[in-house]
Amino acid sequence: MTNNMNALVFLGPEKMVLEEVSIPSCPPEGILLKVKACGLCGSDLRTYHSGHTNVRPPWILGHEIAGVVAEVGKEIQGYKIGDRLAVAPPVYCGRCVFCRQDKYDLCLNMKEIAQHWPGGFAEYMIISPEALFLGNVNPIPTNISYCKATISEPLSSCIKAQEIGRVEVGESVVIIGAGPIGCFHAEIAHARGASKVMIMDILEGRLELAKKFSPEVVINSAGPGYIPRVLKETDNLGADVVIVACPSEKAQIESLEMVRKGGRVIFFGGLPHGKSQVLLDTNLIHYKNLRIHGSSTFTPRHHKLAIEMIAEGKIKANKYITDVFSLQEYQKAIKVLELGKALKVVLMPDSEVKI
16 A cells, blocks of 8 residues: 555645655554545535635535445554444444433534544545544445445434434324435435425435435425425425424424424434524424424434445435546536535545445
């Protein structure tokens, strides 16, 4: 193995270059991972365009990671060279009041790979001791490719959200937003037994991609009539669960009109900074006896469940990955994602990796 590797280095807003840098040294209690695939997601694009408070250039981004162990620290046990691993970014402190209650997603001192440690847009990366012991590093089953394993990270958050929202057998579910997150929610809702899944979006191209995941109802919400359509599909009662899977103030407001009495609303998509003060009709919450849930990250248990659902075919991983690029083609990858014509885009340092 040479001493250098290729890496995408973020230098500041809209400045990212492919550089040859030194391969990081394996720490005694960590591992050196050869990155096989790393997903490019919307949060990466936000950082690319606007920066991030936790990212200090020059830096290596990339947090939807799958790879193989290239070197094991002399003081670490339980890992060996050749192990195939899926790596998700949250790393918990293990000491705060929430960690001690196994509520790791609420950790007061959470750190993240690609923010506090260099990420996966490189040929190699270090998995630190903290991430190995209190993070989300799990084996990839043999029937899952590295590319497919990258979706386990965003999938984990969706699993946890529907666990909180308690989607149940026979229920109707509305999902606002037909991006990859919305499609994950559609498949998870079906896996939990939902009888009618309705997915809506303002982009017809997104809705066409979402049809691959068999929602019972597809609704274009660019024009009028989408709320009456939901009511029509639910005997004028409203959906049992409404999941707002997009960063839209309007969607959050209107979700209260689409849900039935006693129903649940999950706010999954965070709003842009400075635009999160939403004027909700709290009388709808009060008189309809609604339960409003917020949900963002996940725990190690949810990451393991995500990998299991992919392995068991409950999540059709191959249908999400619409585009694969090399590190050298990162500009093409960014453009494809920004055009909204892709679900999941994956960058591959290793040209031999298959979807």
